[in-house]
Amino acid sequence: NAGVTQTPKFQVLKTGQSMTLQCAQDMNHNSMYWYRQDPGMGLRLIYYSASEGTTDKGEVPNGYNVSRLNKREFSLRLESAAPSQTSVYFCASSELMMTATYEQYFGPGTRLTVT
Amino acid sequence: KQEVTQIPAALSVPEGENLVLNCSFTDSAIYNLQWFRQDPGKGLTSLLLIQSSQREQTSGRLNASLDKSSGRSTLYIAASQPGDSATYLCAVYNQGGKLIFGQGTELSVKP
Numbered sequence: 443n444a445g446v447t448q449t450p451k452f453q454v455l456k457t458g459q460s461m462t463l464q465c466a467q468d469m470n471h472n473s474m475y476w477y478r479q480d481p482g483m484g485l486r487l488i489y490y491s492a493s494e495g496t497t498d499k500g501e502v503p504n505g506y507n508v509s510r511l512n513k514r515e516f517s518l519r520l521e522s523a524a525p526s527q528t529s530v531y532f533c534a535s536s537e538l539m540m541t542a543t544y545e546q547y548f549g550p551g552t553r554l555t556v557t
Numbered sequence: 558k559q560e561v562t563q564i565p566a567a568l569s570v571p572e573g574e575n576l577v578l579n580c581s582f583t584d585s586a587i588y589n590l591q592w593f594r595q596d597p598g599k600g601l602t603s604l605l606l607i608q609s610s611q612r613e614q615t616s617g618r619l620n621a622s623l624d625k626s627s628g629r630s631t632l633y634i635a636a637s638q639p640g641d642s643a644t645y646l647c648a649v650y651n652q653g654g655k656l657i658f659g660q661g662t663e664l665s666v667k668p
Contacts (some may be wrong), residue, residue: 472582473654482560484658485601492653532600533638536654544588544654557584 443468446549448533452553455523463518463552465533473536474516475500476508478529485532491516496522523556530554559584565648570637571667578632578662583596585625588650590654592621592632597660604645605632620653637666 446467455461467474472493477485477500487500491510507519507525516535520527530553536546560583570576580590589608593601605621607615607630613622620633634641647659 455560475656482566482660484660485656486658490655518633534656540653543605544650545591545603546656547603548601550653553598 445469446533446535446547448531448549448552450552452549453554454557455520457524457555459523460519460521460546461519461523462512463533463554464515465517465549466515467547468524468531469535469537469547470513471535471537471547472510473512473538474510475534475536476506476516476518477532477534479532479551480529488531513528523547523554523557528554528556559587559649559651559657560659561647561649561659563645563662565662566611566660567665569661569665569667572637572639574637574666575633575635576637576664578634578645578647578664579634580630580659582628582630582649582657584651585628587625588652589622589656590621590630590647590649591656592619592630592633593640593648595646597643602641637664639666639668642666 450465475490476488480484489508491497494513533549534546592604607623614656618635628633646661648656
């Protein structure tokens, strides 16, 4: 099993350009998440999808859109990139376990620079 | 609103020393608490997951404790090694499985 995969690994954009970050998981998890990590900070939730067909805003959703394409895939789109969106983006997935507990599994991250 | 704080922000110790990293959270109504390790420029590696009904978890030289009533968790690293140098992140699971992260503690273990 590959777990959670993300593409691309690195990306440089000019201000105003658009792009989509891709995430896929092969663990049959219902829930998927997008986070961003800025220097010296922990991860902050951008958007999440509790199940296929649903998406909700997290702590820092402005400037982003998401699509839960199917159970496996959850994409993050920047419509008009800004320098403030320079960050490392992590995707994660999780499932509510029989013990009524959660554990999230993370992808390797996408390092995005907006100039 | 749940807030997670990690103290200290950075720590430098000589090799072989035992050390404790601290994590505090403001809302005790958590499901799980998880400790991660992050090497520079890399992703997150899960170290220990403590369920809300548990008091501690151990893996090798690592021991994590959880005190929900006081809103605190500690990560104890025994006999530290230079290979332990990394940033350690604490995160709590709220209702619905959403994770709230602390800012991390950057650990440097000197040979």
